[in-house]
Amino acid sequence: MRPITALSAVIAVVLCTMPIVAKAQDASEKEIERYREMISDPMSNPGFLAVDRGEQLWAEKRGTKNVSLESCDLGLGAGKLEGAFAQLPRYFKDADRVMDLEQRLLWCMQNLQGLDTKDVVARRFSGPGKPSDMEDLVAFIANKSSGMKIEPQLSHPKEQEMAAVGEELFHRRGGVMDFSCSTCHGAEGKRIRLQALPYLAGPGKDAQVTMASWPTYRVSQSALRTFQHRLWDCYRQQRWPAPEYGSDGITALTLYLNKIAAGGELAVPSIKR
Amino acid sequence: MTKLHVSMLALALGGALSCAAPIASHAADQPVAKPSGAMSKAADKTVEATKPGPSPAPAKTATVAAKVSPETVDGYIKATFGKAPEDWQQRIVPDETMQACNKYRNDVPHEVGDAIMKREITKVVYPADGKFLGNWKEGAKIANNGQGGQFSDKPETVHGGNCYACHQMAKSEVSFGTLGPSLTHYGKDRNYTEAEIKQAYTKIYNSQAVVPCSNMPRFGTNGFLTEQQIKDVMAFLFDPESPVNKE
Numbered sequence: 001m002r003p004i005t006a007l008s009a010v011i012a013v014v015l016c017t018m019p020i021v022a023k024a025q026d027a028s029e030k031e032i033e034r035y036r037e038m039i040s041d042p043m044s045n046p047g048f049l050a051v052d053r054g055e056q057l058w059a060e061k062r063g064t065k066n067v068s069l070e071s072c073d074l075g076l077g078a079g080k081l082e083g084a085f086a087q088l089p090r091y092f093k094d095a096d097r098v099m100d101l102e103q104r105l106l107w108c109m110q111n112l113q114g115l116d117t118k119d120v121v122a123r124r125f126s127g128p129g130k131p132s133d134m135e136d137l138v139a140f141i142a143n144k145s146s147g148m149k150i151e152p153q154l155s156h157p158k159e160q161e162m163a164a165v166g167e168e169l170f171h172r173r174g175g176v177m178d179f180s181c182s183t184c185h186g187a188e189g190k191r192i193r194l195q196a197l198p199y200l201a202g203p204g205k206d207a208q209v210t211m212a213s214w215p216t217y218r219v220s221q222s223a224l225r226t227f228q229h230r231l232w233d234c235y236r237q238q239r240w241p242a243p244e245y246g247s248d249g250i251t252a253l254t255l256y257l258n259k260i261a262a263g264g265e266l267a268v269p270s271i272k273r
Numbered sequence: 274m275t276k277l278h279v280s281m282l283a284l285a286l287g288g289a290l291s292c293a294a295p296i297a298s299h300a301a302d303q304p305v306a307k308p309s310g311a312m313s314k315a316a317d318k319t320v321e322a323t324k325p326g327p328s329p330a331p332a333k334t335a336t337v338a339a340k341v342s343p344e345t346v347d348g349y350i351k352a353t354f355g356k357a358p359e360d361w362q363q364r365i366v367p368d369e370t371m372q373a374c375n376k377y378r379n380d381v382p383h384e385v386g387d388a389i390m391k392r393e394i395t396k397v398v399y400p401a402d403g404k405f406l407g408n409w410k411e412g413a414k415i416a417n418n419g420q421g422g423q424f425s426d427k428p429e430t431v432h433g434g435n436c437y438a439c440h441q442m443a444k445s446e447v448s449f450g451t452l453g454p455s456l457t458h459y460g461k462d463r464n465y466t467e468a469e470i471k472q473a474y475t476k477i478y479n480s481q482a483v484v485p486c487s488n489m490p491r492f493g494t495n496g497f498l499t500e501q502q503i504k505d506v507m508a509f510l511f512d513p514e515s516p517v518n519k520e
Contacts, residue, residue: 169350171378173374174365176364176490176495176497177422178491183452190451192450193437193438193449236424237423240354241362241364241365248349249350249353249354250353
């Protein structure tokens with residue numbers, strides 16, 4: 001009988017150590033949280049250097065027409081920046097299209113400044129020794145909505161279509177892994193490796209917190225990143241093809257996500273790992 | 274003494290059972306939990322509604338009344354991914370199974386689910402040599418490797434299974450995801466039976482043959498892992514010496 005007792009005790013011990021693993025996870029999650037708090041000090045956020053650069057770019061005369069972007073209408077009137085980002089993407093009558101901030105800036109560069117945007121698009125994501133005008137401009141303009149609430153624009157039929165398509169794209173599976181956005185973001189309280197995944201298949205705090213934090217300074221990339229980059233990277237991880245910069249699918253997803261994030265208070269640029 | 278032994282055994286087994294219960298329910302080959310029935314039903318309504326017309330008040334979670342046809346969505350896909358190389362674009366053309374999963378947002382009716390499993394089981398290729406288990410040490414590496422298949426990868430990049438992204442496996446690896454069930458003691462809990470081994474091979478080779486619209490990739494059918502890689506991962510799950518069963 002003795003071996004049986006010993007064996008059963010071992011079984012009990014082994015199976016009952018399960019909660020210890022869970023505790024180890026909690027501890028590592030707490031560490032990650034502590035790290036997040038440590039780096040989220042706005043005074044030490046290098047993203048604000050991008051804000052300053054963006055401010056200069058906004059006022060700089062460029063293009064064949066040698067004018068600045070200051071007459072660009074981001075939805076609230078020419079040159080009006082306060083609160084504009086909180087309401088983007090939105091429908092623009094002059095272009096007869098729904099645009100996110102980046103699409104709109106490219107449109108203004110081409111149509112107001114007469115600027116060849118090929119080089120600007122080539123530098124859409126910054127790298128070492130390769131600054132990005134778009135990242136800087138988005139940081140500057142988004143910062144003018146910091147503290148304001150996300151206010152998705154859904155009154156125009158084209159805005160409604162965008163949001164509906166965005167929701168469809170969110171659930172669309174494909175690629176060699178059969179992944180969609182919802183594979184990772186379709187249920188609450190999930191984790192990939194140790195990384196917590198926001199639930200984005202419906203309205204709620206996760207969506208608000210997520211959408212209120214872009215653009216952000218990515219410490220791991222030493223760069224200010226916009227939501228265009230975030231979705232580009234999501235599709236990379238999903239094993240989908242690279243999405244076109246400033247394309248309608250990205251804008252559709254952004255509007256859908258802003259829709260479920262309505263009311264989230266922007267704090268941008270934020271800082272993330 | 275005998276009485277004491279018996280009661281200790283009962284106590285230990287009782288404890289083991291109460292601890293094991295959540296594991297068993299997790300490890301079962303269940304489809305990944307859906308957010309909520311109400312949510313997906315509301316979403317389905319939005320998808321299925323065809324005209325704005327005089328419809329009742331929209332459901333709480335439903336999108337704006339505007340509905341979009343599959344053609345409209347395809348147009349956006351083209352505008353967004355249309356400049357990618359042709360072979361990359363082919364990868365996101367949904368096959369019949371993915372079309373069904375997309376249509377129902379994975380919450381397929383029974384008959385559709387049955388049709389999926391029937392179709393997908395024909396796409397499973399079992400090892401010609403009849404051996405399901407390779408080398409667990411190689412399998413451990415594959416389970417930990419998340420490379421391959423991304424547009425940033427070189428074409429010659431060796432693909433990993435990235436199992437830990439979603440599953441707990443060996444207990445010593447604390448960096449594991451929770452999108453899928455825990456797989457600790459996978460083989461041991463199943464007594465290493467031949468039937469369980471074949472079932473697990475099928476699941477890894479083509480998850481859709483086992484659980485319709487499973488979130489898991491079809492590693493074999495989609496050509497993401499080689500047969501040998503799948504055998505190695507299988508050994509990681511089923512070899513009694515593997516840390517999955519030993520730790």
